[in-house]
Every structure is written in C-alpha cells, then in structure tokens.
Amino acid sequence: MRQLISHGDADRNFLPVWLWLAAAPAVLPILYLVRYVDLDFYLNWMEGERGIIENMAPLFLLPAIFCGLTMPRYRRVFPARWITAWFLLHGLGALYFAGEEISWGQHFFGWDTPETIRSLNDQNETNLHNMSAWLDQKPRIMLWVWALAGGFFAPLLIAAGAIKTGGAENWRYWVLPPSACMPVGLLVGMVRLPEYLAFYAGGVPPFPFDIRASELQELFLTMFLSFYLVSVYRRARIPSKM
DSSP, rough: OOOIIIIIGGGGGGGHIIIIIIIIIHHHHHHHHHHHHHHIIIIIIIIIISSHHHHHHHHHHHHHHHHHHGGGGGGGGGGSSHHHHHHHHHHHHHHHHHHHTTGGGGHHHHOOOOOHHHHOOOOOOOSSSTTTGGGGGHHEEEEIIIIIIIIHHHHHHHHHSSOOOSOOOOOOOHSSOGGGGHHHHHHHHHHHHHHHHHHTTSOOOOTTTOHHHHHHHHHHHHHHHHHHHHHHHHHHHHHOOO
C-alpha cells in the first residue's frame, strides 16, 4: 500500500494515513472478535435496527453529505462543469442513503407510518427503499460497483501506470478515487465473501463469520463515500486559501 503512495497518489489523499490504512480496515476483525468473545453483547448492541453498526452508517455519511452538497462553491477549481454535478450527485446520494437508513427519523422519534406509505412499503416504514428495487437494490449495486472498481481497482491501475491522473487541470485527478479509498473499497467487495461461499457450498458461514454482512457492507460503503468526497473537498479548498 505504501508503494502506491510512492507512485504519486498521496497528493490526492488529503486524509490521515492512520484513518484509511489502519482504523477503517480494523473494523471488520474487531467485530469478528467481539462476536467471538461475547455473542450476547454483539447481538444486543452491535446488530439490528438499533445496533451500533446500523446507526454508525448515517454518522459516517455526514461528512460526505456536507462535502458533496458544498462542492458547487468550488466549481471554478474543476476543469469541466460536469464534475461539479458529479460530486453534487454523490452528496445527494449520501443524503438519500442516510435518510433511508434511519427512515428519515422514524427510527429515533417513532412516529406512525402514514397510511399512504404503509400500503406501498413492505416493512411499514417511512422510507422509499422498501417500495421498489429501483430505490434500493439497483442504486446499492451501482454504488458497490463504483466502490470496488473506482475505490480499489482504479488506484491499482494508477500505481501501475495504466491510468494517468495528471494534475488539477485533468478530470481524472478529481473524479478517480485516491488510494485512501482502497482498503474500504476492497472490504466492500470482500465482506460478504463468507456468506457467498457458504451459500454455494449449501450451508451457512461458521461462527463467528455468520454476521449480518449486508449491514457491514453498507457501513463500508458509507466510509468509501466519505473518504472519497472529503479528499476531493480538501483538495478543492486549497486554491481558495491561496
């Protein structure tokens, strides 16, 4: 990983190395360890709608929302107009992601779902993603592909010299995720691997790997969005300080 930094991608990270190279990847083994050591604690406090994993996701999205929605302020920095729209779309997507995760506040305030929504929602919640695959699975798959392809493989290709990011006058410098997204990009693709292997083997993942991997995948997706947008935001602000 440090070899990637030596190939010139460090100037696009703008994130502390300890955060993306150590803290973020440590989340998965720590959760496995907690599950192994104290299963009751894990089930009561970590998993489920009220669990730490589920509720950490919206918190991780807050920086992504802020950075994505304020990016038009720095539009003159970008070499093309569509780049501003690209990041604004990510910010709006992060807002939708966070809102849907908490059913737009229903999980915290406990209001009754309006009848018009309840009749369309298969879990009787105030959200949209339980109404249609176009509002849930399909956006999730697109984000999954972007996190894995853009977050993990793109920095590999940049390090190998197959892709040139250029400087701030090149769209690739802004749009392609930096190497700081690599660990979480890889985890997005790998966190459900025990689940898939067990499924094709006709069984279930062994303990302690029998976790709700979809929740963890969502958590790593939120980390990817935040790392990606925060790195761009911090780069974009430099000219305004000069």
